[in-house]
Amino acid sequence: MLVVMKATEFVNPGQVPVIVADCPLYTQQKKCQWKFPDEVGESKMVCFMGFLHIEMMSQECGGKLLAGSGWDRMFALAKIFNTGVAASLLSGKHVKRTRYAYQLTLAWLHVLKIQAYEGYCQEGYGPHESMEMWENRLRNNAPTTSYWLTVRDYLRINCRLIRGQRVRNWPLTLNALEDLCPWLFAFGHTNYAHWMPVFLKDMANLPDTHPAVHEAFMEGKFVVQRGDKKFSLMPLDQSQEHSIKFLKEDSGPKGLYAQQEEKEINELSKPEVLRAIDEFEVACFSASSEKESLEHPESSAAEQKKFLNHLKELCNLAKEDKIVSPFKEMGTELITLDTGEVIDHEISNSLREAPNIGKAMFIEFVRDRIEKATKPLSDVIPRANLLTFTNRPPVDLKKGASKLGSAKANTALVTKLFMSLQARPDLNIDDFFKHENQHEPPSLSDQGKLRSGTKSDILRCLPGMPGPGPSPSAKEASVVVLDMAAVIHIIKTQRARVFGEYTQMDLMPYLHSLMTDRTTRVDEVWDKYIEASLKSQTRVKRGGTAGYRTQVSAKIPLPKGAQWQKFLKDSQNKDELFQYISDELQKTTAGSKYHLLTTKANLVLSNKPTDLEALSPCQQEEADTRMMLHLRHTAEQGHTKAYLRTVDSDVVVLAINLFHELGLSEQSTTSQNCWDLKNAKHCPSSTRSQDVTLYQQCMELAKKLHGMRGQLTQKSPTPSL
Known part of the structure; x- marks a missing residue:
């Protein structure tokens, strides 16, 4: 800075020097001005950013x-x-x-x-x-x-x-x-x-x-x-x-x-x-x-x-x-x-x-x-922690914190109780550890959330399991009822680039592969995602908070690969996607030879004029019980054989238990394996009696659990307990 002052005075006597610098050099210049006011102070020269x-x-x-x-x-x-x-x-x-x-x-x-x-x-x-x-x-x-x-x-x-x-x-x-x-x-x-x-x-x-x-x-x-x-x-x-x-042209001062x-x-x-x-x-x-x-x-x-x-x-x-x-x-x-x-x-x-x-x-x-100069200029400026598109709040941060806090509380509590036990030598230590120290026992719950098992284990009791793929009787069915939430997870986004192309390029070829020459009706049943639902906790466990929201419209690019799975983890994404596809399916199949029924929220859409009073509107939240309504409607319309496509064991249990009430003569369901429900309903005599009893009890329990979510009727405005 002194050199600049001397050079300026030599070139243009009497001129006030102005030094231009970026922020780091400007910082050092200002510190020098404040430290040496007589030599390079603010009255001697101007520092410019x-x-x-x-x-x-x-x-x-x-x-x-x-x-x-x-x-x-x-x-x-x-x-x-x-x-x-x-x-x-x-x-x-x-x-x-x-x-x-x-x-x-x-x-x-x-x-x-x-x-x-x-x-x-x-x-x-x-x-x-x-x-x-x-x-x-x-x-x-x-x-x-x-x-x-x-x-x-x-x-x-x-x-x-x-x-x-x-x-x-x-x-x-x-x-x-x-x-x-x-x-x-x-x-x-x-x-x-x-x-x-x-x-x-x-x-x-x-x-x-x-x-x-x-x-x-x-x-x-x-x-x-x-x-x-x-x-x-x-x-x-x-x-x-x-x-x-x-200066750097023609090698400049190089060398x-x-x-x-x-x-x-x-x-x-x-x-x-x-x-x-x-x-x-x-x-x-x-x-x-x-x-x-x-x-x-x-x-x-x-x-x-x-x-x-x-x-x-x-x-x-x-x-x-x-x-x-x-x-x-x-x-x-x-x-x-x-x-x-x-x-x-x-x-x-x-x-x-x-x-x-x-x-x-x-x-x-x-x-x-x-x-006012009440704080030093050098004090750290607190960050605003502004949330942006790329700086998003962490996911599941509270879960880890709550577990750590619970562990610390348990440690402190057990330590205090054990010290009080030492002061009472006449007490039995076995009686001391018989009592729980939490409102929710860890053996039954995880941070207040009920632990669950593997639901598909209920199907192990089913006798006469055939190999993978549709059974021969499924090919004779005149009705195909699809659990569309499962179908969407099965189909990968390959050819389509945007949401507007997904139905025609990826979804329809798969649906046609499930039909035969005997197929005259296709029922596509979608789940509904209600915010205040009994299943909201289960969705969170399955990663419902790990997804990201994306608007669904014809020109929006379709997520690919792992991004598609993340997209499907968000309930609002699926709700918008399901309703969008329902409208697209109705338009796409308007001139088809088969009769298409597809659900959209509480309503049912059809590609042909038909009486839908028995199906629409419907307050059922899940496709599990709603598929049973559609099966009963097919029987009332004169169909005798139906084919269900799902990956949910609940649908298998309900279909078996309600077989006679639905009014069908033959019914086949494809889950991860294929089941002929007409034969499965009558278990062979070689099956162990305890397995049959256990399976019947499981079916009754599943039916009661689904009854808590809503009776098997479209007229119930609220779940019946």
Whole structure:
């Protein structure tokens, strides 16, 4: 710093030195100013934070805000950038490319907002809300729109920062930096969050401490124009990067590091030599060549045309439903652009409150550490722990904590009781350990949840088990009743790319493989997923909290492989998928020769006109008992042979036990193995009597358990106990 002061005094006597640096060097400069006020204090020189590095940091913040939302993949789908380049936009490594992506995003959001508002005005009769009121209503009620409005506000701050530099507007630049500060606190950029307020405070005091420097900044001398192009001014630290690039041309000082004198001569003389060469080339070739345009390169017709084409590609993605349109998604959930994944409300609320959280932390920092100085500037800034698409709350964290707390409590309790036992030698230690020390005995429950066994073991008692695959009698059935929840788990997503193709490409071929020439009716029964259900605990045990929400619509990409299994672990995903497929099956099979009945929530859909009063509406939650209703309905319609396809042992037990009540002459069920229920109902005499008795007791118990969930009738509005 002393060397800079001497050099400035030598070149321009009386000028106040201004040192430009990135955040780490700026930090050291300020510490030196405070430690040595007489030599390099704030009254002697001005420390300036480089705007190029601030922009790079702001693009990193933008990457954290946008990561996981599908924003980067949107550019890949529009073929503006390839997948790797699009992913690099989130890190802000390429400043110019990321800046271009931000400009496209702002224009894209503006066009979609205008289109959505025009569509709103065309709906019904007026009076309609103003655009501002309409936007505020969406911000408060539609999480997806609210998120992208937040993104828009952040990108506008970045664009104002760039514009302030390009047009030499010092107040606009400082205003953009002040608006950027809360985001530094929200996203945990602690270095810049510590020192950006200090820099802004110094710049606010500049008219009093260094009026000449402030006047120069107001004239636009806080940026550099290295060429004659319009709107091409750049920050001081970016100009320094260009000078370093010139030094590295033609090998630069390579090989001179051991020769300090030659290295210094090269570094001092080469920029001037390059400048002289450029001026000579301009003077020599200006007469023979056409006059060079002074317009900014991005204002050329070719660049403007490219920008418009890219903007049209992005708008077409939303128009063709390849991505979600932010201003048309009026649901109560936040969803991603590309995959339609539904984000937790906790994350949605965190992103909505991010500006307010950062602003509160910024105001508190300025008040306590700069204005009142009640806390040291070096104190650690607590992280906001902002939840985003990529920073999600941990899963099943409470389970481990509760187990650890329970173990500690048990240890302390047993220790106290055992010590009290030692004080009473007449007591029997065996009697002491006979009593439980918990409300829920560990032998019967796990953290208050009843332990369960393997339900499929009940089928081991069934005599005469055939081999895998449908039995010969199943091929003679005229009715096929399918447990569709099991079918969806069986079929892998292979050919289909989006949900709209899944029914036709993957599901229908499998369904046709189960039919024969005798098949005249197909009943497809789906489960319902009620939030306040007796089975909610079981779903959690099976990994119901390990899935992720995804919106189901025709253009949303279909999860593949392991992602498909995770998708099916979420009950809301399955509920939306089942209802969507039911509608698709009804449309797809409209002209088929067989009669299709498919359930949709409480209703039953049919591809042919038929009387569904006995089946719809139905309050049965599970497909287990609802399949029995459909079997009885087939018998009433004159069918005598039915084939059930399931992987649930409950269906096997219910079908055997209710065989005579259903009114069928023959019934076959395929679970993990194939069962001929007509023969299974009458066990051979060679079967051990204790096995038969045990099996009958299991069937009666299963029937009673299903009776608790709902009687075998569609008319019961609530489960009958």
